Amino acid sequence: MPETSRSHLVLIPSYNPGPGVVATVLGARAQWSPVWVVVDGSTDGTDKLLQNMAANDPGLSVLVLPRNQGKGSAVLAGIEAAAAQGFTHALTMDSDGQHPADLIPSFMAASQAAPEAMVLGKPVFGAEAPALRVNGRKVSNGWANLETLWMGVGDSLYGFRVYPIAPLTKIMRGNLFMRRFDFDPEAVVRLCWAGVRPINIDAPVRYLSAEEGGVSHFKYLRDNVLLTWMHTRLFLGFLFRLPVLVARRFF
Template sequence: MRERGSETLVILPTYEERASLPNIVSAVREQLPEADILVIDDNSPDGTGEVADELAANDSRISVLHRRGKLGLGTAYIAGFEQALSGNYRFAIEMDSDGSHLASDLPRLIAAAHDGAGLVLGARWVPGGKIENWPWHRQAISRIGTAIARVSLRSHLHDLTSGFRVIDTNWLRRLDLSSVTTEGYGFQVELAWGLERIGCPVVEVPITFVERSSGRSKMSFGIVAEALAKVLLWGWQLRFGKLRK
């Protein structure tokens, strides 16, 4: 895809997002008309992969990676990063395909990347950031989890778990992606913290996060538990083990 001249690859992992995917792709195309879009579908039983193929057939800047099953968010993004690197894109964008991330925020995130940020986080927990349609207890869990991660990892970032981000591939190349093993929240924390630790300039841009109006969240207790366990382990290793800040 890269030879067509785009500097940006938008990565959209999907699993059972048949209803929302066309709208998300249309919104991305409206905001970033020159970007390439990579849909990564984990063999969705609802036919999301077929919808993605139809979109790609009508837009030469869209491609689809079909995977054999539900292999997880982290491995999906790593597969997308590998395509971004092999295609010599300058920026790789992480974005949910369920409508939680507003494409209208993309120009501000890209602008921050053009201004020199190696990692741009679409942040909820900074001044100007908002969440719509989340119950108070879910917001509390997210805030508490983020606070634990910040303290444990000695991080300066306010929204380590944000899944809406722009990454300069020059910094992405400096990471050992094969060593990233976590999923969901844990993957987002591991990647952001890994970039922060190697000196990547990070900018947090306030966004509005909107809870999906249809379909089911892919987040599970197991994914949250994995993230918490990993964060506490990394914090221990940072203080008493082999990791160094």
């Protein structure tokens, strides 16, 4: 039986993931309870599929947003609803089968041992991972480490991680950005600025082919422009905070 928690939940933002989302949710439910799925305006019928699953599983809840707003918006809707029910931490994972559900208990245990920290997955790539994606993320990771004065962010983009809900909610409510693909790296940088230390744990990541049911919404030009604009904002914020960050980091 999966472990049941009143403080930590699994949160899965989902947008048109295809029928493979069933395996993702079942894998998460085999490891943890509760699991919440936030359907971000999906149009592929998976909202009804997931609601039918939840009707027969008290450990599964489904929140349906009326229109697609982006991953960050889906996570914010989920953590606000979770906080209202007394949850303090959320493990986020993608709905497309890339993330390792079997590591949920160990990530949750690390968070429970250090509830003031965020637990970040550090991706271990298989041979099938696109070289462009693997090498391209090094740029974002380099910027994130500079912007946090090397507080120890192992990977800024990997979305399999445990967030403390209260500081993340406060940051997002005070920020008009970090609602789409820019959510993961901006969240980790701003949490570091807020004094939330990162704990890194290696975790495999799978890139599924279309034949395996893989679905990708990554748009190379659009999303890289979004990341460039995000790091421009963050770098300016870093310069403004630099005296405080230096004092906290080195003194």
